[in-house]
Amino acid sequence: MSAERGAERGFLLDVVAPAGEPLFFTWRGRSYRVYSVLSRWCESGGWWQRASTENSPENSTTSESGINDGARTSWRVEAAPEGALAVYDLERDESSGLWRITHHG
Amino acid sequence: MRVRVSGGLLIMVKEESFIHLNVVSGYSFQYGTAMPHQLVERAGEFRMSALALTDRDGFAGGVRFLQACAREGISPIVGSNLAYSAGGVRERRKSPAHGGVRVESALPRVTLLARDSWKGLARLISTIHSQQDRGVPILTRNILQEGSNFSILLGADSNVAHALSRRRPDLAVEYLREWREIAGERIFIECVSHFHREGIRSVEGAARLLKFAREHQIKAVLTNQVRMLNKEDAPVADVLDAARKLVPLHYRHVERSNGEAYLKSPAEMRRIAHEIARAAGESGRDLLHDTIACGETHILNPGSYLGGIYLPEPEVVGGFSHGELIEILTQRCEAGLSWRYQSEALRIRGSYRLQEELSVIKSLGYESYFLTVADIATMARERGIRVAARGSGAGSLVCYLLGISGVDPIDHGLLMERFCSPLRRDLPDIDIDVESARRLEIYDAVFARYAPTGSWPAGPARTAAVSMVETYRARHAIRDVGAALGVPPADIGMVAKSFPHIRAKSIKNALAELPELRDGSLQNSIGEKKLGMWLSLAEKLDGLPRHLALHPCAVVLSDASLLDRAPTELSAQGYPMVAFDKDDVEAMGLLKLDILGVRMQSAMAYAIEEIKREQKEEVDLDSLALDDKETFDLIKSTKTLGIFQVESPGQRELVGKFGPSSFNDLMIDISLFRPGPVKSDMITPFLKARHGWSEAKMIHPDLTEVLYETEGVVVFHEQVIRIISIIAGVSLAQADEYRRALGRRDGLIEFGEWFIARAHERGYSPEVVNELWEVLCAFGSFGFCKAHAAAFALTTYQSAWLKQHYPAPFIAGLLTHDPGMYPKRLILDEARQLGVALLPVEVNHSDITYRVEESDGRLALRMSLSDIHGISEHEAATIVASRPFLDIGDFMKRTRVSQPTVEKLVTIGAFDSLYGITSQSSQVIGRKRTLTRRDLFLYVSDVSKWGGSHVDQMALDLPAPQVVMSGLPDITLAERVRDELEILGMDLSCHVLDFYQSFLSELGVVPSGDLVKQRSGALVFVAGVKVASQTPPIRSGKRVVFLTLDDGTGCSDSTFFDDVQENYSYTLFHSWLLLTQGVVRRTGERGISLRATGCWEITALYQLWLAEGIDAVREYVSDRPSAKPAAQRTLIHPTGYRQSPYADIKPAGEGVRKLWHTSPGSVG
Incomplete structure (x- = not known):
């Protein structure tokens, strides 16, 4: 996953999620603790569109093991470094394992 | 568990x-x-x-x-x-925007x-x-x-x-x-x-x-x-x-x-x-x-819900109770004894066997089964439809006596045990062959009797058609994925047609292995990445069901509980159909009967009708003596085109070497020409012993009686059963159970241990036991059921007999029902060689079917209307009903046949006789010009400009067009033949290759008819029209392509091994007129074939010859590109038999009309 693509859809994060569910994450140099998971959803698909436009081999739609369906899981969490709680959407790309923030408020 | x-x-x-x-x-x-x-x-x-x-x-x-x-x-x-x-159910509207199919309901x-x-x-x-x-x-x-x-x-x-x-x-x-x-x-x-x-x-x-x-x-x-x-x-x-x-x-x-x-x-x-x-x-x-x-x-x-047996109830097959059925069956069979056997001795011999078979049937409770099948065979016969049994059922005397099968099992050494035994749990399998053209009549009769109108879906139906699950294979998968990805239709078609008819999961292997796909042209035109994703998705669809279709021949018969056991729906043809396939139906214990439409049966029935109509003779094929010398001479001559089961190039080669001269020989011939015998090389020792070049080896004196008929070579299932029974001292029924085990890897080992120990115990020497064991192993599951061979051989004999004694009616039957593997143009060629005159299509004489006519004192063949490209059934029927016609105007006025069809009729000369046009008209006779087809053609287009074919409705202020002599030269012979091929799919006036004759003789091409005079090992050219290309399974497990060409003097057969395919397979699969170079290989007295070293498209070479002369052509064909063949996988069967994954697969390419045969593969 290239850096530019990460920037398009949010900021890359370090996330601590031993059982899949995020517990802590670091964003803009600060550590956040997840207090509760508000909701979770999964999305994928659209591989046929990337297939027709892609040109670089690194984020190839197809690989030896098959088609990369672009699966990602999102967690809407309440989290805070200290003080006030806020809502954050964390998204995990299922094929690369990279996390990013897609929404924060 | x-x-x-x-x-x-x-x-x-x-x-x-x-x-x-x-x-x-x-x-x-x-x-x-x-x-x-x-x-x-x-x-x-x-x-x-x-x-x-x-x-x-x-x-x-x-x-x-x-x-x-x-x-x-x-x-x-x-x-x-x-x-x-x-x-309630609303009428589902078909939306044209979606092609009217399968619109998703919301x-x-x-x-x-x-x-x-x-x-x-x-x-x-x-x-x-x-x-x-x-x-x-x-x-x-x-x-x-x-x-x-x-x-x-x-x-x-x-x-x-x-x-x-x-x-x-x-x-x-x-x-x-x-x-x-x-x-x-x-x-x-x-x-x-x-x-x-x-x-x-x-x-x-x-x-x-x-x-x-x-x-x-x-x-x-x-x-x-x-x-x-x-x-x-x-x-x-x-x-x-x-x-x-x-x-x-x-x-x-x-x-x-x-x-x-x-x-x-x-x-x-x-x-x-x-x-x-x-x-x-x-x-x-x-x-x-x-x-x-x-x-x-x-x-x-x-x-x-699984297992059990559900046969029609006694009252359906004419009894009151189950106990009564055996009496009914016995009575019918005894009546059959006096019908089938004229002499007392034969009747006594028969009644012994009958007792045995009846007691087996009774112990299994299959009385109703036999009576039901007999009932259906009788229904066919009562309607005058030809019926023949196929498969192991012919091994049962009961089937013979009930008229289900037509071969005497005692005479031909056929065993009931191969068909039905108390040791087997599965229902025995009887298949019947009927005339293909009248198969649905029998379906209708069966449904009328076992599932009368109104019994579906609520009533007590006892029959339904069986379905067949259409699954994704390579071409469909490529098409559906391509369409989903939005690939343009032309590209989808191009990619799909490049692949042979293989399984979807083998697509990528084929791309890497097959010479005609390896050149990278697909990747270039589609893009490597896109093609890669497309094909890997297509592979994933492998084997997924697409929809249910009607099985082409199977019906299920049961008691009245059928609808409680299987969900049904109405097939597109209007028959209730169970949603289960034939394996499912068998697992449920329902009796499945295959009613196969066999075109050869229709062709023979048609020939018999023509003989009756034109020659006023009655022929009863079913009571022929099976020893007519002239019939066997015809088969031995290898002029077997059109004869059931022995017309393929490989079979022509085999009958040339073998020379079958009795009905038993025919059964052996049909059984030898199978993958099993080819694999275990039974053919060579058999032929050597048959021709006296080596001594027949009986392995052990106890087996002489069993192996005598096949010169010591094991050919039939029945022989395996007898060998096991004699050597191991078990009943025939038990021996058949062991024979079945031979086809399974685990069964083979288990049975081997038992058999060797048992034979040893009974005093056979280790050498004999070892040799026997080798023979049985080699036999695997591939040998042939003699009863099945006998049923086939009967049709082979009957069709050969007709070809020998009634060639014109027989050819008329072949052309009308098209039973064989060859294109009709080759059958026409055969007619010419048999001396049967060919009469062109004429509106006043041609019928919907091919008719025999007397012409100049001998029988000739009149071309039919129905092979005209694009003519509708209705148009053909109207023409026949409105005859005779005075002229084209009259024809157009009364038949309202579409203008393109009228033009085609003119083009192929269907109006020539009305205007006195002869084939010489193109030349100017003296200084007097005559009418030509070109003039008629002009007239037809004038009429259409003037007001279509509705001549009578036109206002009278314009004068109606007249046929006038334009003085234009008529079409040439070459144009005529081109038109015939285009419109009829046949070259009627002369052979296509005739036009290249001067070029071909300068190159020194050998006519097929003269190949037999060539010495073995000679390097020769042959030329011709592609008649067939086949990829049968062969011993080495590599893909081999057999090519048959016809040049008007006969057919030549060439074999392309994989080293030659590399450079020539594209030409081989995608061209029609071919020049082949190869080494002559003599295989028997009349058997000859070429090992091909190259092949080329004739028209391209012809252009080169016209432009640059013969030396340029010679140089071109001697330039031999070298390329290493790609490694191909070999499939290895449990019995050790090796096979190419592309054997028996319909090859790539497509024929718009059936001008040549692209093989559905098998050697038979």
């Missing part, structure tokens, strides 16, 4: 477990991505105690599901997912679970299919109220959920009230969380449904609406969505937004349950408990 635990332990297991109640398989056509057995096996890995299969719109995978469940020790739950309409769907009632489900499916004209079946309130043995899951696609997600709880309550009226307490709310971001399949959506259930005191269950085995199958699901809806892939058309609809583990499902429950403010325990409880109350007891 796992044992289900009971008592206190069960609770614990329940806590750990989960039951999926909503699961669809690939039998939800073009929707589910996994096969039932895969789903069951996965459930087994998860240690689930039960699993449901609830396919959409039907239950075609039911039997396979039950079988898989039995194997895995899982309790089956059955049901179906159906579209629901509260009102109706809500519910899942039905059967409460231990296979019967109820089968009947329900039949009923809803009967309400709808071959569309998506719709469940209605009326239907549901009739049958009460179902529970209903109201899930995410139900009207209740639809209302809730539209925030209309008032409507949801209203719908729920309706469902309660219909189904009372048997309704469940079905929660599904696919982790959608929003909507009814999100955690919140599922929780909303759960809360709704709680508010209204309805049990709720959790399912995962499974349509995939793994998450990774999601792209396949997308492609299926697109293919089903006939649209390119787009978010709008894809039914998923993630890959969660797979068969999840109990742990994953429990987590989901807790998540939903938490969102609804409760714990997940109740939801899980109710789901498992619901599953357990719907478990089906499968024992009563």
